Amino acid sequence: MVLITAPRTVQTPAKLRINGATKIYESKSGPVHALEDFSLDVREGELICILGPSGCGKTTLLWALSGLHALTRGEVALDGRPVTGPRPNELGMIFQxxxxxxxxxxxxxxxxxxxxxxxxxxxxxxxxxxxxxxxxxxxxxxxxxxxxxxxxxxxxxxxxxxxPSVLLMDEPFGALDAFTRDEMNLLLLRLWSESAQTIVFVTHNISEAIFLGDRVVVMTPRPGRLARIYDIDLPRPRTIDMMFEPSFIELIQDIKRTVEAGGRHSVEVE
Ligand SMILES: Nc1ncnc2c1ncn2[C@@H]1O[C@H](COP(=O)(O)OP(=O)(O)O)[C@@H](O)[C@H]1O
Ligand SMILES: [Mg+2]
Structure with missing residues (x-):
């Protein structure tokens, strides 16, 4: 008997699709260019971390994902449907x-x-x-x-x-002390592993991003562009000890260099 099996690497459609997201705020002191042509597919069930320096447009991006405010250009789709306003039953939000x-x-x-x-x-x-x-x-x-x-x-x-099928988290543990932050990160990973949820987690803390993420998306300083995406192959379940391994520390340094190079890049472009 010949068994014919379908290939297992079927590409799952994006849970969230961000396409050319650009945001320019009109403020009293003039326009503020917060986000520039940012595109990303977030996979179903993944925990993706968005990492970037303060003021680079992370919150702007997250609010656009939640439908709480509109983009100047570009669009966001959830399950293939454009996000044009809040969808609180599908998209949960957690703030700092x-x-x-x-x-x-x-x-x-x-x-x-x-x-x-x-x-x-x-x-x-x-x-x-x-x-x-x-x-x-x-x-x-x-x-x-x-x-x-x-x-x-x-x-x-x-x-x-x-x-909600998607949880958007905006530096939720940024105001906590380091010990409580570790505890909260472990709690989040446990809750997530027991669910089918997709999480977009925004942080400016490099080790937190690596510790949590399936992928870490590094943004440039403002206007926020996509600098680089890192696949994090640390095994799960993750433990705090992993943060002290040489490969973890090397990755922190690598990402730090990317953030800094992103800065130079944006200066050259302006
Ligand atoms: N409502 C607003 N009006 C004008 N400028 C804003 C507004 N919200 C944010 N900004 C500016 O946009 C930039 C990006 O902000 P934000 O998305 O909050 O960055 P992050 O979350 O990465 O720190 C900053 O320079 C900020 O001052
Ligand atoms: Mg912010």
């Missing part, structure tokens, strides 16, 4: 600040988006997520009673409770 309402306790904060959208609250899912993130017993606490790391974990629960 946990953005919890101070007058609501933790569970009430997590319920808030469901109340706004008049959707039923998935109580069991929320209880399971609180457990997974080590927040069991704190759901009656108010944000001021929680540490920064706990507040950010609550904002992750709030986003994941809505089961």
């Amino acid at each position: 600040d946990a953005n919890l309402l101070p007058w609501r306790n933790l569970r009430q904060n997590i319920h808030f988006p469901f109340e706004i959208k008049r959707r039923p609250v998935p109580r069991q899912r929320i209880t399971a997520l609180l457990h997974e993130t080590g927040l069991t017993g704190f759901d009656g606490s108010y944000p001021r009673e929680l540490s920064g790391g706990m507040q950010q974990r609550a904002s992750i629960v709030r986003a994941l409770a809505q089961e």
Whole structure:
């Protein structure tokens, strides 16, 4: 008997397709060119890190992906459909600040988006997520009673409770101390490995980007262009020890050089 098998390397279509994204803000002091001709396909289920120096247009790019603001030129498509406005059921957003309402306790904060959208609250899912993130017993606490790391974990629960297929994260652990950041990165990897979610994670921290990502996309200084894409072949599950291996440190240096070279490139072009 002859078995004919289909090739396994079938190219999956992009989950998110960014095509020629360009953004020029009109401000009182004149136009600000934040993003220039940025194109990228984000694969279904991948954790992709967007890395670049402060002010290079990372938040601008993420907001365009979320549909929260429009591009000057170019477009973004989710599952092949153009993103022209917010799609909160499909695209979840997590910011550097946990953005919890101070007058609501933790569970009430997590319920808030469901109340706004008049959707039923998935109580069991929320209880399971609180457990997974080590927040069991704190759901009656108010944000001021929680540490920064706990507040950010609550904002992750709030986003994941809505089961978005894509999670957009904007330097979510940037305000945390180094130990809490490591802890949060491990937590994020665990939650992601148990889901089918696609994550776009923005950071200016090189080692964080390498530690988390399947790929690291390096941006040039403003206006943000794509400088280079690194495939990260570190095995999973990842451990903090991996950050001290020589190959990890070499990669940090390599990416650092790319960021710096990107700077020279943009000066030459202007
Ligand atoms: N609403 C806005 N109006 C004018 N300029 C803006 C606005 N938002 C951001 N910018 C400018 O665009 C550039 C890119 O900003 P941003 O996307 O926030 O960068 P990053 O997130 O990489 O730090 C910066 O120079 C910033 O000052
Ligand atoms: Mg930013």
